[in-house]
Amino acid sequence: MTTELTVDEAAQVRLWHRVSQFLFREARLLDEWRLLEWYDEMLTDDIRYSVPATDVRGETADALGLIDDDAARLRQRIEQLLNGEVWCENPRSRTNRMISNVEILTDRGTHLDVAANVVVYRFGHGRSDSYVGKCRFELVVEGESFRVRRRVVVLDHETLYEHGKLSIIL
Amino acid sequence: MTIERQRPVSDPIVIDDLEHLSFRVDRRAYTDDDLAAREMSRIFDRCWLYVGHESEVPGPGSYVARDVGGRPVVMARGSDGVIRVFANSCTHRGALICSQPAGQARSFRCPYHDWTFSNRGDLVGVPIPDGYGPGFRKADFGLAQHRSDGYRGFVFVTFDPEQPRTLTEYLAGATEYLDLIDDQSEVGMEVIQGAQLHGARANWKLMMENSVDIYHFRALHKRYVGYMESLGSVPPQRRGGFGCALGLGHGANELPPAAARPLAYWTPMFGTEVRPRIEATAARFVDRFGAERAERITGTNRAVLIFPNLMIIDAIAITIRKIDPVGAGQMAITSVALAPKDEDPDIRELRKSHYLTFLGPAGFATPDDIEIVESCQRGYLNRTVRYSDLSRGMNKKVPETTDELPAREFWRQWDRLMHGDDGHLEVAHRAETQGAEPR
Numbered sequence: 001m002t003t004e005l006t007v008d009e010a011a012q013v014r015l016w017h018r019v020s021q022f023l024f025r026e027a028r029l030l031d032e033w034r035l036l037e038w039y040d041e042m043l044t045d046d047i048r049y050s051v052p053a054t055d056v057r058g059e060t061a062d063a064l065g066l067i068d069d070d071a072a073r074l075r076q077r078i079e080q081l082l083n084g085e086v087w088c089e090n091p092r093s094r095t096n097r098m099i100s101n102v103e104i105l106t107d108r109g110t111h112l113d114v115a116a117n118v119v120v121y122r123f124g125h126g127r128s129d130s131y132v133g134k135c136r137f138e139l140v141v142e143g144e145s146f147r148v149r150r151r152v153v154v155l156d157h158e159t160l161y162e163h164g165k166l167s168i169i170l
Numbered sequence: 171m172t173i174e175r176q177r178p179v180s181d182p183i184v185i186d187d188l189e190h191l192s193f194r195v196d197r198r199a200y201t202d203d204d205l206a207a208r209e210m211s212r213i214f215d216r217c218w219l220y221v222g223h224e225s226e227v228p229g230p231g232s233y234v235a236r237d238v239g240g241r242p243v244v245m246a247r248g249s250d251g252v253i254r255v256f257a258n259s260c261t262h263r264g265a266l267i268c269s270q271p272a273g274q275a276r277s278f279r280c281p282y283h284d285w286t287f288s289n290r291g292d293l294v295g296v297p298i299p300d301g302y303g304p305g306f307r308k309a310d311f312g313l314a315q316h317r318s319d320g321y322r323g324f325v326f327v328t329f330d331p332e333q334p335r336t337l338t339e340y341l342a343g344a345t346e347y348l349d350l351i352d353d354q355s356e357v358g359m360e361v362i363q364g365a366q367l368h369g370a371r372a373n374w375k376l377m378m379e380n381s382v383d384i385y386h387f388r389a390l391h392k393r394y395v396g397y398m399e400s401l402g403s404v405p406p407q408r409r410g411g412f413g414c415a416l417g418l419g420h421g422a423n424e425l426p427p428a429a430a431r432p433l434a435y436w437t438p439m440f441g442t443e444v445r446p447r448i449e450a451t452a453a454r455f456v457d458r459f460g461a462e463r464a465e466r467i468t469g470t471n472r473a474v475l476i477f478p479n480l481m482i483i484d485a486i487a488i489t490i491r492k493i494d495p496v497g498a499g500q501m502a503i504t505s506v507a508l509a510p511k512d513e514d515p516d517i518r519e520l521r522k523s524h525y526l527t528f529l530g531p532a533g534f535a536t537p538d539d540i541e542i543v544e545s546c547q548r549g550y551l552n553r554t555v556r557y558s559d560l561s562r563g564m565n566k567k568v569p570e571t572t573d574e575l576p577a578r579e580f581w582r583q584w585d586r587l588m589h590g591d592d593g594h595l596e597v598a599h600r601a602e603t604q605g606a607e608p609r
Binding site for chain 1: 271362363364365366367368369370371390392393396397400437502506507518522523525526529530531532534536538540541542544548
């Protein structure tokens with residue numbers, strides 16, 4: 001015996017599917033170093049991308065983090081990564097992002113708050129590192145798709161002692 | 171049976187040739203496990219080592235737990251307001267008495283058998299005390315307290331009961347630079363929450379050298395230079411300034427700013443809105459200190475190396491960087507930002523923002539420093555090239571910031587301590603110029 005989805009549930013599944021597909025595409029563009037496409041097509045003009053420090057993990061409002069980019073600085077980060085001036089990303093590292101546990105926390109019609117878990121494997125310069133974190137996205141609904149307005153990756157690592165640096169975009 | 175040919179033990183690591191203006195370091199200094207072990211006993215067990223800033227333990231009962239010189243310690247402000255540094259190890263069986271990195275506690279309780287110590291280090295609780303005879307006295311089992319002292323808010327510890335110098339004597343000429351940092355606020359400086367905890371697969375000394383090396387700036391940090399130029403700033407290259415040796419292994423570079431300084435040096439990259447506030451602050455410094463010293467505090471960048479493993483860089487923001495060896499080929503790095511406690515909130519945001527642009531494991535510069543020191547460490551695997559050269563500026567009376575005098579000062583002290591010479595006489599014996607006279 002099967003249970004039919006209610007209309008409401010079906011709408012939620014469709015929304016969840018669209019959000020997941022959006023996040024998977026984002027991960028693919030980042031993995032393929034299609035950073036300008038990502039910047040131009042998937043982010044809002046007032047994007048904020050941040051990675052809090054691993055000790056306070058974003059729980060202290062005034063704390064210093066690891067990354068806190070507005071649109072201009074993120075654009076700068078991308079241009080540096082693409083033009084070969086980032087010595088530690090030249091040659092470019094290979095990355096593989098695993099996105100899971102995608103959950104729509106709130107649906108405010110024009111905006112969605114989305115949580116997801118991420119593991120980013122990075123290989124390059126003889127090293128292999130993994131970055132494990134919890135993402136929070138604020139997505140702005142744009143027709144059938146979205147743009148990211150707020151992108152926070154809270155790392156679960158106690159320190160980046162093993163990694164040394166965070167030279168890719170998570 | 172194979173008999174390996176070893177270099178004779180007298181084979182020097184540091185070759186300091188003032189006659190030929192040559193300064194070389196044998197790359198075994200970065201790779202040899204025996205030397206790394208000897209560094210722990212000859213340097214880290216003996217020197218004054220940076221623990222933290224007093225603002226990290228702001229009130230009675232506050233504490234931080236961290237490793238210093240490879241040893242777990244707790245820096246705690248007791249209920250009496252006194253800052254002490256304890257061995258983080260129960261006097262009963264040795265477990266850590268504090269496993270939180272920071273917090274507030276009236277007492278520390280060892281989880282193993284519930285021995286409890288006050289935040290002043292006294293043993294105050296022992297469960298089932300009738301298991302001990304009449305000779306057992308709690309007073310004999312207080313936490314081991316290390317000799318610690320502070321200078322202008324910077325707290326140091328030494329594990330050597332025989333350390334002959336007071337902290338102030340040990341800091342030698344570096345006190346002048348700590349004064350230039352702590353004078354930046356009348357109510358005190360504070361560490362901003364959020365530490366950048368990272369590391370590198372390279373010898374710790376490579377990061378010390380890198381942190382006082384301005385010669386690499388234009389080459390390695392092209393992307394940051396490009397970013398600064400896009401904001402209308404001039405990156406450092408022969409823009410004046412000088413490098414100096416401060417005695418006992420400490421050294422510094424001092425140079426005109428390449429960019430704005432959040433304390434009181436405005437350039438267009440900070441935007442016009444905060445300009446009046448920053449200029450008003452600059453004027454207050456002139457009132458407090460006179461034009462010349464105010465200019466040095468507010469309008470000059472500096473990088474200070476405090477032997478053995480502390481770097482303070484005061485430029486677009488202030489970073490305190492503690493660099494800890496973990497064997498020959500790995501280091502742990504702890505970086506925090508220091509700022510005036512009474513900083514304007516908008517300017518604090520600018521400070522944090524610009525800190526992150528340059529500094530930290532995801533900034534526009536530090537990741538390349540991490541990569542390059544790891545690259546050096548890998549290069550040393552090819553043992554054909556035996557020495558690294560650190561002779562820049564030996565031909566000058568006043569070395570420039572692109573020279574290597576601060577690094578040589580570091581290595582000379584390293585060499586003395588590794589030979590068991592505690593360096594009482596070295597100041598008189600030094601032949602090379604100390605660098606510029608303080609302004």
